[in-house]
Amino acid sequence: MTADRRAIQPRKQPRQARAEATRQRILAAAAHVFAEFGYAAGTTNRIAEQARVSIGSLYQYYPNKDAILVELMTRHLDAGFAAADGHQNGELPDSLEEIIRVFVRTAIDNHLDDPQLLRVMMEQGPRSHELLDRISRHEREQIAHVHDLFARHPEVRVADPYVAARLVVATIGLVVHQLRAAPDPVDTGRFEGELVAMIMGYLTTAR
Structure with a gap:
């Protein structure tokens, strides 16, 4: 709301x-x-x-x-934004699998709070227009960065790197949140490996 x-x-x-x-x-x-x-x-x-x-x-x-919860949400989001910005401004591994692993691990690391707290913050908390605008702006920046990376990386074999970037950014964000915020979170190591394998299968299969 x-x-x-x-x-x-x-x-x-x-x-x-x-x-x-x-x-x-x-x-x-x-x-x-x-x-x-x-x-x-x-x-x-x-x-x-x-x-x-x-x-x-x-x-x-x-x-x-509400104001307290928004502050907690803002801190949670800022930590994720800062980590993602660090990837954009720093060096990434050469291997596509390791790049995806970095993205997935970063998202998981930003969702290590209590699952119930994650659910409250992301599903029940109030939303200001300012906060929604920040989320949208950061998502666009992240998609642009991943699109550029996919368009240049020799291991990526999808037909449309832009669509792929949108799918991968959305998948990592939504799946990590949903499974980390579940009452019975999946084992972190297993979760990371399976999500990386799923995304790699999509990116490296010729169509």
Whole structure:
């Protein structure tokens, strides 16, 4: 669901170390509470109790639990964006299989939080237009990078590298999220190997 930006913005940006430590404690407590109780029962009272702060102190930083959840979502997405940007600006292996493995492993590493917390963040959290625009912009940049890579790589044998780039970016993002956020996540090593093999089969089979 989309939400009014004003309703999900933090109220206070800490300027002192002590205030920043309090904010970090609130966020850590919220992650624990949302993971244990879910979104509906993850109340600000529970978060304040877990963070060992008064409810009044919590409201100095965040107007409601939606704002806290959006902050957690933003941090989760920023970590994934930073890792993907690192691939675009750095060197990748020569082997196509190892390149795909890097993409898959990076996505998995960004989904190592508690499965319940992942479900709450990505399936129940409010969405601001600003956040949706950032996600869309980053996805376009990632597809452009992967398209360029596929168009130049000698092991890629698909007819349309652009379509392939869209499929691979979407597949890694959606499949990793769905299986890592499941109540019974697949073993990470097995999951990584199987997903890499599936994508490699698609990219290297002549049509």
